[in-house]
Amino acid sequence: MEGIIAIWQRDLMKFFRDRARLFGSFTMPILFLLIFGGGMSGTMEAMMTGSMPGEADRFNYVEFVFPGIVAMTLLMTSVFSAMSVIEDKDFGYMKEILVSPISRVSIAVGKMLGAASVATIQGVLLFILIPLLGLSYNLKALVQVIPFMFLLACALSGLGLLFASLIRSTQGFQLTVQILVMPMIFLSGALFPVSNMPAWMDVIVKINPVTYGVDIMKKVMIDTENLSATVLDAMGLNITLFGRQITIFEEMLFIIIFTIVLVLLATVSFKRANA
Amino acid sequence: MSSIISVKDLTKTYKKVDAVKGINFEVEEGEIFGFLGPNGAGKSTTINMICTMLKPTSGSIVINGYDVKKSKDKVRGSIGIIFQENTLDEKLTAYENLMLHCRFYQVPKSERDERIQEVLEIVDLIDEQKQRVETFSGGMKRRLEIARGLLHYPRVLFLDEPTVGLDPQTRAHLWEYILKLKEKKGITMFLTTHYLDEAEISDRVAIMDQGNIIAIDSPKALKDQLGGDIIELSTEDNDQALKEISEKVKEAEVTVNDDIIHLKVASSDAFISSFIKTLDIPITSLNIRKPTLNDVFLAFTGRKIGQTSE
Ligand SMILES: Nc1ncnc2c1ncn2[C@@H]1O[C@H](COP(=O)(O)OP(=O)(O)O)[C@@H](O)[C@H]1O
Numbered sequence A: 001m002e003g004i005i006a007i008w009q010r011d012l013m014k015f016f017r018d019r020a021r022l023f024g025s026f027t028m029p030i031l032f033l034l035i036f037g038g039g040m041s042g043t044m045e046a047m048m049t050g051s052m053p054g055e056a057d058r059f060n061y062v063e064f065v066f067p068g069i070v071a072m073t074l075l076m077t078s079v080f081s082a083m084s085v086i087e088d089k090d091f092g093y094m095k096e097i098l099v100s101p102i103s104r105v106s107i108a109v110g111k112m113l114g115a116a117s118v119a120t121i122q123g124v125l126l127f128i129l130i131p132l133l134g135l136s137y138n139l140k141a142l143v144q145v146i147p148f149m150f151l152l153a154c155a156l157s158g159l160g161l162l163f164a165s166l167i168r169s170t171q172g173f174q175l176t177v178q179i180l181v182m183p184m185i186f187l188s189g190a191l192f193p194v195s196n197m198p199a200w201m202d203v204i205v206k207i208n209p210v211t212y213g214v215d216i217m218k219k220v221m222i223d224t225e226n227l228s229a230t231v232l233d234a235m236g237l238n239i240t241l242f243g244r245q246i247t248i249f250e251e252m253l254f255i256i257i258f259t260i261v262l263v264l265l266a267t268v269s270f271k272r273a274n275a
Numbered sequence B: 001m002s003s004i005i006s007v008k009d010l011t012k013t014y015k016k017v018d019a020v021k022g023i024n025f026e027v028e029e030g031e032i033f034g035f036l037g038p039n040g041a042g043k044s045t046t047i048n049m050i051c052t053m054l055k056p057t058s059g060s061i062v063i064n065g066y067d068v069k070k071s072k073d074k075v076r077g078s079i080g081i082i083f084q085e086n087t088l089d090e091k092l093t094a095y096e097n098l099m100l101h102c103r104f105y106q107v108p109k110s111e112r113d114e115r116i117q118e119v120l121e122i123v124d125l126i127d128e129q130k131q132r133v134e135t136f137s138g139g140m141k142r143r144l145e146i147a148r149g150l151l152h153y154p155r156v157l158f159l160d161e162p163t164v165g166l167d168p169q170t171r172a173h174l175w176e177y178i179l180k181l182k183e184k185k186g187i188t189m190f191l192t193t194h195y196l197d198e199a200e201i202s203d204r205v206a207i208m209d210q211g212n213i214i215a216i217d218s219p220k221a222l223k224d225q226l227g228g229d230i231i232e233l234s235t236e237d238n239d240q241a242l243k244e245i246s247e248k249v250k251e252a253e254v255t256v257n258d259d260i261i262h263l264k265v266a267s268s269d270a271f272i273s274s275f276i277k278t279l280d281i282p283i284t285s286l287n288i289r290k291p292t293l294n295d296v297f298l299a300f301t302g303r304k305i306g307q308t309s310e
């Protein structure tokens, strides 16, 4: 247990010392906010609400897309933070960890928690932009969403960890991640609804943990209770699985299982890396 | 004396290379055990297998009573290792590196700070503990790694080429620390080196070449085994001199290396005066010495230890 915390804290400590990385990771979400939030919001609103003229003025695309962009930040930071595993291998520190009596699963969990915490901190820092975007979320909702953000970050860090434990070079990792991250964002409902997808894409949407993470975040952050069913539909917030509408609890369960499976796979891969 | 490490029929085959070809040895409690051999001999491979970092192809290893295959965690808790390459976190301070190590090895909380100061004292880094490791020199980093390897009071400390890449002065200094440690802690040490002088400090040396152990004994016994003295000779015409030697001198073993003729004789005192008279070719240099471990290596393999590289 102490081993897990030590590995976790080390990654957090290093994150706070590396200011360049801290600020560097903000450029992408801000760019997306400018494009989707500023430039394209009118178009998007028109597209999404086209079929229901009366509701158009009650729908704010920026309010819809902001949690999506936070989720995108979680995705990118989680996966890239997991790259610390490759850096540790390159700089030799991984040997110090692997030769110690810490169990391999604790190493994987510690690394996963480290990356997930870094990602959550980055995600929460994006909240600073809320007033600048002219948005107003309920403060209580913003606090409530943080644990869900952390949960999603855990799943995504687990994914990053698995890739990092399998791939040797940082370049190879970055390439793989870039190929992986974009579809995960576009096929999650983060930036636009994914309700009417062709069947094969729908499969990707439904096994993508970002889908459920984003859905929970939107339901917590956006005041969904006062929105009509048509608006909810336009936002794509009525995810159905096997013809039944999925609950927040089931979505959490999916993310948790996803996390456990990936961390276990990463553990196996750590074990095979040496004896 | 009881043995703390016991290795039986150990082999390791990488995809194509047979790096370790069935070696057997025991390391006794409290001794300094040296692995001497040229680069590529299989020293690191052996040490990594003993330390659970590499899976043996076959054979068995027992450390401190624990089988390396079955009880990895117990083995890991009983050993400290200084790898051939740097494994410090350079972005953290020396103190932070040591504290993380205490936590990885579950050193009791109340003892951590005391132990950290104790090991820093041994390697003379008390004043630098708050500095980031990236500001350290190569020698300081090595010392810090040694300190870190001691924190959890391991039964055996492994040192894989601890002085490689350091300048001669730093090397000598580092050995002082290592010997001081041995005196203070009576810890068992297993070290590898391809420097002959460094192997001399071991209680026993295993000479390794191309995946095999070709001799194990104390440095003194290994050298005594060769016996006598070594005469190193160069002349104006070595080929002619060799011809003459083979005709006239019967009591010496002759080898040639790097344009120097080596004569191994039982006793140089009796030999040298008559020898110089028998040789017609003018001698350009002459050196008489006791055998070194290099001569031992040469006798077993026909090569000098440094010849494979460096
Ligand atoms: N990971 C590896 N994959 C393939 N061959 C290796 C690997 N590591 C070492 N070797 C080979 O095994 C042999 C022994 O290497 P090593 O144990 O590092 O020797 P030493 O430490 O004595 O210099 C060398 O021929 C080396 O090239």
Ligand SMILES: [Mg+2]
Pocket (backbone or CB within 6 Å): B043, B044, B045, B084, B160, B161
């Ligand atoms: Mg080596």
